[in-house]
Structures are given as C-alpha cells and as structure tokens.
Amino acid sequence: MNRLKGLTCVECGHKHEISIIYKCERCKGSLDVEYYYNEIFDEKELFALDTFREGIWKYSSLMPVNEDMNPVTLGEGNTPFFRSSKLIQKLGINNIYLKNESVNPTLSFKDRPLSVALTLAKQYEVEKVITASTGNTGVAAAAYAARAGIPCEIYIPASTPQEKQMMMEVYGAKIKTIEGTFSDAYKVAGETAIANDWLNLTSTFLNPFAIEGDKTLAYEIYEQYGGVPDWIIIPVGAGPLLVSCYKGFKELQLAGKIDSLPRMVGVQAEACAPIVEAFKKGTKVEPWTKSGKSVAGGIADPLTTYSQDGTRTLRTIIESNGQAIAVNDDSIIKHQRLLAEEEGVFVEPSSATALSALEKMKENELVQKDQSVVCVITGHGLKDLDVIKKEN
Ligand SMILES: [Zn+2]
Structure with a gap:
C-alpha cells in the first residue's frame, strides 16, 4: 500500500x-x-499491528519511510509519563504530568525525529548528512548517523554548551563552529547541503520528514494518559515539536480514537521570545533583534532568516486555543532546581521553562484547578551544565 x-x-x-x-x-x-x-x-487498527516493534517504530504506519525499511533505532520513545505530586501541591492544580523526554538514548526528544531522518537517509542512500544545531539535534544526528554508518557534519553556534559539543565529537561527527547565532549556522548548513546534495536534518521545519518523528509524542501521551489532556506545555525555539505533536492528536481524531484536541502552550525565554511577542500583538512572527541571551540556550532562537517557521507554530497555538508564554531566567533556574530536588528529574534549563510557564498560567488564571496539564521535559540537565557550575 x-x-x-x-x-x-x-x-x-x-x-x-x-x-x-x-x-x-x-x-x-x-x-x-x-x-x-x-x-x-x-x-489496520491504529497502533495494533506494529507492536512487534518498539518505541516510536510501533507507529510506523504513520511514518514517512518505506515499511520494509529496517529503522535506524537506538530505542527512542516510550519515555516515562508520571504525575508530579509535588507540583500538584505547590500549584494547586489537580492533574500535572511530566512527559520525560530527557531519558531518550541521547538525552533529548530529538532522538524521535533523527531516528526517522536517518532511516530516510538510508532509504535514499545519501552520501552524507548535515545539520545546524544549538546542541540537541546535533547530538542526536551524530549518534543516529553513527548507527546508520553515514558521515555527519554539524554546524553549531559558538555558544553551544561544551557538554553537547563533546557528545557530538564522541559520536564521531565533524563539527564546524560558526561565530554568530543558530540562524547563522542554519544558513551555512543549508547552503552546504544543497551544494553537495547531502541530506539536511536541521530540525526547524526544514526537513518535512524528520519532524514526523515528533508526532509520536502525541501517540504516547494519548496512550499513557489514556485520552486527551486539557493542556500540553512545550518549550519552543521554532516549534516543530509543538506543531507535530498537535498533528499527531489530529491524526488520532481522524482515526476516531479521540473526539477533542489538547490546547497547546509554547514557552520561550523572555530574552528571546519572537513567537510570544507575535501572539501578544496579534501579528505574524518577526525575527528577534534584541540581544537574546538566556540560560535556556536550546530554545533561544531569534528565527532570523525563517520567522515564517515561528508563524507556523503560532498558527497551531492559536488553532488549538492555546497560549504562548515567556518566562525569565530566574524562574527557569528556580524550576530546574525544583524538578531535581523534589521530583528527581534533572532537566536542562530550556526544559524547565515548561514548569515556569505553568506557574505563570496559574498566577494569571489561565489554567483551572481541575484541568489536566502535561509538561514536556525536552532535554537532560547533564547536557548543559553552565548554570549549575556557576551556582556551585
Ligand atoms: Zn507554497
């Protein structure tokens, strides 16, 4: 078929x-x-026939690769989902859940799209893969490229955390450091990919196949929660995880599995919040021109040459009757500590923004006591230790 x-x-x-x-x-x-x-x-009954496979590949009928391809997999997906009793006590909201993506094989959600992307790279027999990255995509690309046996080149801004650079190196990728922001690295990677006919894995919305892997987050939340939560809070740079997660829920609706959709919340750091700014103003997203420095480096994306990607995410947020929330560095650091000390979950600062946003939503009465909220923990704390090192 x-x-x-x-x-x-x-x-x-x-x-x-x-x-x-x-x-x-x-x-x-x-x-x-x-x-x-x-x-x-x-x-076939959705999700029923692929169960001989594990993790995200359980859902391979909704993946953009040939069904007879052997997936390039490291066991990504099927990540923990649990109630956060301490947050429930602190915020007075009865149903708060954490979806912990930081325990994927390379410690972030990016393993979902990169597993799909490298499987596709094998299917098309590409000579080399290339990506621009603030860190997590690069690490996942390097690992899955190693697994696939395909050379990998990664363009990163100089500000990329040492821990992430070291991981990329250990997996054997070739790293090129660009003086400038992620947007600058994005441009060079794009030009190099086209000039050499390499597969570009950059995980904004550039590669339409890779981000299909992100949909599996929705299928898992649906299965683990047992339905549709009222809110899903996701840290966003350009926002493909948020958009694809919503697409996953729409597919579940088309399949007749659910009859409502979650409200999507995109979170950004106040220092670099082009999507939140546009949400407030009711305009399309414009490139961020202020300094943009935040402890949440993984999502501090000024969208310099591709602000239309931010607008795509904004459209999804609005369509879902959701919210776009900006949070400050103090709150991010506080929630990073809180999650580690009270729930035993050590997240990178970009991921702690989801909790900061929930606190803000509670303060502004955007979320009701009896509603259910899922905070997506996107990446592991060990991958970005700058804040922790400074505090100790
Ligand atoms: Zn067009």
Whole structure:
C-alpha cells in the first residue's frame, strides 16, 4: 500500500510529489507530509499491528519511510509519563504530568525525529548528512548517523554548551563552529547541503520528514494518559515539536480514537521570545533583534532568516486555543532546581521553562484547578551544565 500522498505547502497549499525537498517550489513555504489516512486506518487498527516493534517504530504506519525499511533505532520513545505530586501541591492544580523526554538514548526528544531522518537517509542512500544545531539535534544526528554508518557534519553556534559539543565529537561527527547565532549556522548548513546534495536534518521545519518523528509524542501521551489532556506545555525555539505533536492528536481524531484536541502552550525565554511577542500583538512572527541571551540556550532562537517557521507554530497555538508564554531566567533556574530536588528529574534549563510557564498560567488564571496539564521535559540537565557550575 502506498501510504504517502505527497508534500503540501503550509503557506500556499501547493502539492508536491514525495521526494527530498525542503521548501515549496512556488512560494518557499515549509512542507507537510500528507498520508492516505483512510486507507491506513481501514487496513489496520491504529497502533495494533506494529507492536512487534518498539518505541516510536510501533507507529510506523504513520511514518514517512518505506515499511520494509529496517529503522535506524537506538530505542527512542516510550519515555516515562508520571504525575508530579509535588507540583500538584505547590500549584494547586489537580492533574500535572511530566512527559520525560530527557531519558531518550541521547538525552533529548530529538532522538524521535533523527531516528526517522536517518532511516530516510538510508532509504535514499545519501552520501552524507548535515545539520545546524544549538546542541540537541546535533547530538542526536551524530549518534543516529553513527548507527546508520553515514558521515555527519554539524554546524553549531559558538555558544553551544561544551557538554553537547563533546557528545557530538564522541559520536564521531565533524563539527564546524560558526561565530554568530543558530540562524547563522542554519544558513551555512543549508547552503552546504544543497551544494553537495547531502541530506539536511536541521530540525526547524526544514526537513518535512524528520519532524514526523515528533508526532509520536502525541501517540504516547494519548496512550499513557489514556485520552486527551486539557493542556500540553512545550518549550519552543521554532516549534516543530509543538506543531507535530498537535498533528499527531489530529491524526488520532481522524482515526476516531479521540473526539477533542489538547490546547497547546509554547514557552520561550523572555530574552528571546519572537513567537510570544507575535501572539501578544496579534501579528505574524518577526525575527528577534534584541540581544537574546538566556540560560535556556536550546530554545533561544531569534528565527532570523525563517520567522515564517515561528508563524507556523503560532498558527497551531492559536488553532488549538492555546497560549504562548515567556518566562525569565530566574524562574527557569528556580524550576530546574525544583524538578531535581523534589521530583528527581534533572532537566536542562530550556526544559524547565515548561514548569515556569505553568506557574505563570496559574498566577494569571489561565489554567483551572481541575484541568489536566502535561509538561514536556525536552532535554537532560547533564547536557548543559553552565548554570549549575556557576551556582556551585
Ligand atoms: Zn507554497
């Protein structure tokens, strides 16, 4: 069965056949993978037949790779989901859950999209993969490329935490440091990929196939929570995890598994919050021009040359009747400590923003006592130790 219908431009709706492309040929908008959902859902009970596989590959009927491909896997997905009793006491909200993505094989959620991307790289027999990264994507790309036996080149801003750089090196990737922001690294990686015909894995919305791996977060939350939570809070740079997670829930709705959708909350650091700014003003997202320095380096993305990616995330937030929240560094550091000391979960500062946002939502009465909230913990504390080192 051909499950893949094509690639649709999210800006102008133009349809493209499935091939490795990154932008709409008409308007340069980002692309979205479309499936023949009816055929997929008719053929088998969703999630029932792939159970001989584990983690994200349980859901391979909704993945953009050939079904006979052996996945490039390190055991990603199937991450812990649990109630946070201490946060429940502190905030007075009855149902707070943590989805702990920091225990994926390379310690962040990026293992989901990169497992898909490297499986695709094998399917298309690409010579080399390349990515721009603030850290987590690079680490995951390096590990999965090693697993796939494909050389990997990574462009990182000089501010990338040492811990993440070391991991990339250990996995054998070639690292190129760019003086500038992530957006600068993004530009160079994109040009190099096109000039050499390498597969670009950059995990903004650039690679429409990789981000399909992010949808599996929704399937797991649905299975582990046993339905649809009222709110899902996700730290966002450009925001592909938030957008793809919502897509995953929409697919569950199409499959007749659920009849409502969660409200999506995108969190950014106050120092670099282009999506939150646009949400407040009711405009599209503009590149962030202020300094942008925050302890939450993993999400401090000024979206300099691709602000339309931020607008795509903003549209999803608005469609879901959600929220965009900015939080300050003091609150981020406080919640990083709180999660470690009271729940035994050590997260990187970017991930602690989800808790900071929930506290802010409670203060502003955006969330009700009896509503259910899932905070997505995106990455492990060991990958960014700057704040901890400074405090000790
Ligand atoms: Zn277009």
